[in-house]
Amino acid sequence: MKKDKVYLLEDLHDEIQRLEFQDQVWADETKTLWEKAQFSHCDHILDLGCGPGFASMELARSIKAGGKVTALDSTLEYLEFLKQKIQKENISNLHTLHSPIENAPFENEQFDGVFARMVLLFIKDLEQALEKIFQSMRPGGRLAISDFHSYRSSFIMSPHSPKLEKILDIQHNFFLRHSCDLEIARKLPELLMDLGFDIMSLDPIQKIGKPQNQYWTWVEIFLHKFIPQLIEEKEITKTLADEFWLEWNTRKKDPKTFFTTPTFLNIVAKKP
Numbered sequence: 183m184k185k186d187k188v189y190l191l192e193d194l195h196d197e198i199q200r201l202e203f204q205d206q207v208w209a210d211e212t213k214t215l216w217e218k219a220q221f222s223h224c225d226h227i228l229d230l231g232c233g234p235g236f237a238s239m240e241l242a243r244s245i246k247a248g249g250k251v252t253a254l255d256s257t258l259e260y261l262e263f264l265k266q267k268i269q270k271e272n273i274s275n276l277h278t279l280h281s282p283i284e285n286a287p288f289e290n291e292q293f294d295g296v297f298a299r300m301v302l303l304f305i306k307d308l309e310q311a312l313e314k315i316f317q318s319m320r321p322g323g324r325l326a327i328s329d330f331h332s333y334r335s336s337f338i339m340s341p342h343s344p345k346l347e348k349i350l351d352i353q354h355n356f357f358l359r360h361s362c363d364l365e366i367a368r369k370l371p372e373l374l375m376d377l378g379f380d381i382m383s384l385d386p387i388q389k390i391g392k393p394q395n396q397y398w399t400w401v402e403i404f405l406h407k408f409i410p411q412l413i414e415e416k417e418i419t420k421t422l423a424d425e426f427w428l429e430w431n432t433r434k435k436d437p438k439t440f441f442t443t444p445t446f447l448n449i450v451a452k453k454p
């Protein structure tokens with residue numbers, strides 16, 4: 183497995199669909215984050231690790247023609263998908279940039295705002311990336327981050343689900359071994375302050391998943407993609423996967439079932 187493709191399965195079409203659904207599930211919390219960051223009409227915003235760009239398009243619409251969005255990602259296929267969308271929907275204030283953030287060809291003090299949702303957890307040299315972000319922002323610029331705070335310890339099924347616990351332990355270790363930190367947001371406020379950012383807001387985001395609600399479906403779609411990958415990587419056996427799905431589907435029919443979703447932290451930081 184390539185280090186930078188932790189959960190990015192070969193079937194990119196499926197992954198784009200998953201990210202589109204994920205974008206819809208967290209759209210309200212994302213809009214609140216943008217409002218808190220005061221992204222406004224004439225701003226130049228960087229969408230860092232934009233993926234297929236569902237949020238970039240919404241951001242470009244919301245800051246209107248007076249502002250512009252640069253959608254940066256290290257995965258070319260996502261940007262090709264986004265470029266087609268930009269053309270089809272005739273969005274004039276949204277541009278793509280193919281680069282890892284660490285080597286992005288930015289000028290200093292270029293951006294009024296930076297948005298990074300579920301991307302910092304994948305970045306290996308986080309401090310270098312944050313420094314790059316800091317330099318690329320103008321004084322007074324706002325950085326809006328949404329990332330996992332406590333995936334393993336906050337994602338809990340009731341009644342207790344031993345097979346889910348087992349899969350989550352394996353997932354946690356698997357991500358760590360691939361340098362992906364599912365608790366990244368715990369470290370960010372301190373790192374940002376050390377760089378010179380002021381923290382404007384910290385908001386934990388957690389929901390209740392119930393069978394068939396959107397949070398349940400969000401998790402289920404991820405597991406449907408990720409568990410076959412764990413089997414392929416010989417992290418789990420097919421037998422364990424089958425036992426897990428049997429337990430999951432039994433829970434799904436039980437009206438007493440719910441889970442708490444993995445907790446995100448939404449952060450707004452300002453460059454003085």
Ligand SMILES: C[S@@+](CC[C@H](N)C(=O)[O-])C[C@H]1O[C@@H](n2cnc3c(N)ncnc32)[C@H](O)[C@@H]1O
Nearest residue numbers: 231232233255256257282283299300301304305
């Ligand atoms: C889970 S997706 C999130 C996409 C998007 N931010 C969203 O919320 O829908 C993570 C994205 O980060 C990108 N990524 C990972 N490491 C990166 C890096 N060093 N520089 C730029 N993009 C990176 C991946 O290519 C992927 O598109």
